[in-house]
Amino acid sequence: MNLKESEPTASASLSRRKFIAGTGLLLAGATLKLQANPLVSGAPLSTLFAEPIIDIHQHTDYMGRTTDQLIAHQRAMGITKTILLPSGRPVNSASTHFGVGNGLQAKATGNTICYGLAKKYPKEFLFGANEVPDVPEAIEEIERYLKLGACVIGESKFGVECDSPEMQKIYELAQAYNVPVLMHWQYGMYNYGLERFHKMLEKYPKVNFIGHSQTWWANIDKNHLDQKVLYPKTKVTPGGLTDQLLSNYENIYGDFGAGSGLGSMTRDEDHARIFIEKHQDKLLFGSDCTDITGHIDNCLGAKIIAEVRKLSPTKKIERKILYHNAKKLFRL
Known part of the structure; x- marks a missing residue:
């Protein structure tokens, strides 16, 4: 060798x-x-994300997503505080379309699960309170969780008139506890009578309401005449019912969550830029997505965040929508 x-x-x-x-x-x-x-060690999210984001609209067990998947999803999106919106109890009645609307029509779980997760991870999660509005125990059940610290009533997603006696009892409860009411507007299915809702805004001026979902966002368009169309793709003519409500009433806000919220921006980005600037103090980020990755290539919530960042005329407005408006509304 x-x-x-x-x-x-x-x-x-x-x-x-x-x-x-x-x-x-x-x-x-x-x-x-x-x-x-934090995905590995459970360290504070502030060590990874420089800018905090509040997600006002998520669900536990959403379409079978596990708790661990939900936590990882929110962290991957960069969410520093999440509000969990519970379903009501399973009921076979007209208000749930005889069971179709149980679990918010998404297998979402109720007050106990949301409360438990928020108590386990108090730095990352808050919880709402909810119940089917026309069951006899509705007010008692909602108030129980308000007393435990629920920061919102909702997601109210039931087949009832928006000005029914049952819903007005909920508005009165929200006023007593100074919490918002988040409502899913879907023509012919959930919360009937958006065209009459201004009367409730006037009757309960101390209650802050949050509009969400298909019919809410479709009606940013003045020319949205066929309410059966839930996901319009056309250019937007300003001055629709939703635009009017946000302009004329201090106590109504908009939740950008779900495909309807994203679609309200992507269908006409030129309009969206003007709309966002006009209503910059009334718009909130919610994800309301069932994804498990939290990555923009296949996550609805991440795409909403990206669209808000893309279309906000200034950094200050972007931060209002992703953080400051929710911080103020929910007194965080």
Whole structure:
């Protein structure tokens, strides 16, 4: 054997020491990155995300998504505080379309589960209170969780008139506890009578309402005449019913969650820029998505965040929608 080939030279030994040292630094750096990643270590989200985001609209067990998947999803999106919106109890009645609307028509779970998760992760989750409005125990059930600290009533997604006696009892409860009411507007299905809702805004001026879903966002368009069309794709003519409500009443807000919220922006981005600037103090970010990754390539919530950032005329307005408006409304 040739000793010159088998024995390392001084320069070779130095290169090897550099390689070993560099590898050690690389491994140490990777370890530090893992420790700083809340998905791995459970460290505070502020160590990863410079700008806080409040998501006002998520659900537990949404279409079968597990709790661990929900937590990972919210963290991957960069959400620093999430409001969990419970369903009401399973009921076979007209208000749930004889069971179709149970679980918010999405397998979402109720007050107990949302409350439990928020108590387990108090830095990341808040919880709402909800119940089928026309069951005898509705007010008692909602008030029970308001007393425990629920910050909103909703998601109210039931087949009832928006000005029915049952819903007005809920508005009165919201007024007593100074919490908003988040309502899912879907023509012919949930919360009937958007065209009459201004009367409730006038009757309960101290209650803050949050509009959400298909019929709410379709009606940003003045020319939206066929209410059966839930996801319009056409250009928007300003001055629709939703635009009027946001303009004329201080106690109504808009939740950008779900495909309807995203579609309200992407269908006409030129209009959306003007709309966002006009209503910059009344718009809120909600994800309301069933995804499990939280990545923009396949996550509805992440796409909504990206669209808000793209269309907001200024950084200040973007931060209002993603954080400050919700912080103020929910007194966080």
